[in-house]
Amino acid sequence: MQEFLQLVVSGIATGGIFASLALALVLIYNAMGLVNFAQGEMAMLATFVAYSLVNRGMSFWIAFPVTLVLAFGGGIVIQRVVIKPAERAPVLTLVIITLGLATLVNGLAGFIWGYVPRSFPSPFSPDSVDLAGVFISYRDLGVIAVSGLVLLCVYLLLQHTTVGLTLRAAAHHPEASRLLGVQVSWMLALGWGLASAVGAVSGMMVAPILLLEPNMMQTIIIYAFAAAVLGGIESPLGAVVGGLIVGVTVNLAGSYIPGVGGDLQLAVGLGIIVAVLILRPNGLFGRAAVRRV
């Protein structure tokens, strides 16, 4: 039982990491109706930026917000430079652009930092706290706290500010929004900035667990897809709940199902994607698809 609870808590921590990246995917999906395949690579690049800052002697807790601001700006620049020129292109074209962007960012990181995995310092103590016989590591608690805080901030921004309101409106119905005075194009850029920053959180939280290298996010993005699909791909709350479910499931499956350690864990993530798409295509929080007119 204690082992089970320990696995659940560390699953929630992993889930928070998946949730951040899944939320980033959902933000872009809502804004443009497509999955940004470069989301993981953008997060990886941001993590390398954080790594460089920390390596130059900056404290993690300063490097963290600085990286978020840079990632936010970077997301806006990418939208303006790469996505906006193709704004009216068919969705498939845009999907291919994001795939190209993923390759480009990956290559860029490899070019600058190389492919040798580096250890990324964890800002949290490696010790554990004993809660009634259940040992919970400060690292897990720290990851849960940081992801929880970031997700809360995004929620407050989207649901309780005027910018959040117009951002949702622009994503929802661009033509109508424009006539109500919303600068739709800038709202899309803002969405990219926000997604980029939220995704960067997942990179900085996962890097101490995995090792930092250009391909670090390639398995994480699969879990994030699983989480986003499970949550209904359009729902920010769904992405978060989906992330937690995927994190806990993968963690438990890795320990209790014989043979599912290590590499096969990814198969669990893929299995979730396939099962959701077959059994419940709209996910847990998705609405039945209404055709856009």
Next chain:
Amino acid sequence: MALLEVRELSVRFGGVVALDRVSFDVDAGQVVALIGPNGAGKTTLFNVITRVYRPSGGTVLVSGRSVQTIRSHHVIRHGLARTFQNVALFRSMTVLDNVLVGDHTQTRSGWLQASVPLPGAVAAESASRKRALEMIDFVGLGAHAERPVATLPFGFQKRVELARALVSKPRLLLLDEPAGGISHEEVDAMARLLRRVHTDLDVTMLLVEHHMAFVMGICDRVVVLDFGKKIAEGSPAEVQRNPAVIEAYLGAA
């Protein structure tokens, strides 16, 4: 000077001539109906006025200024608002949030203020909520302000869209089939509501409608389009007697 001047307006989609040198005016304080069989070009005309489509020829002037020189997200600042034939609401949002989007250009706060709940912004926001709730009351949906619009019947959704358009205090309101697709009782209620929009809120209106009794009840003047051409213009009674209009409607039937 008329509030809205449509001058020799033409719109072509490939080979289709949706509008063919259409001209008419809407004076401040008037309620003008735009009628015509399906495909006559009525919605297209609205789309040109609100900068969704570019004309292939001619101009539209609002208070003497060409709409072509106005960017689409600034249209609202020139006192222009509209509703859509098929209702273009933010479906997953509440009635209140929908109307708040319509109001957001009134709260003249900057980016930072709008995203961080500073005291000034909070005050501006509560003023904005107050205006939105008043407008929701005005259209008779006071009891439904917190409901997601997707859960409301179509007739209610039309009124939400009306409230969202009105909250920006437009001078000219374009209504695309305000009585389309709603029940008989709701049609009468909508006619009464629009009369109040005209008298109480002092809004000039140009509306597309098929419902003849509805048009007769609230409009001063009628412009008739058929296959993109203006075929008649006059009082509702004149237009109803006009042989070309009768022909267009019978021909379409």
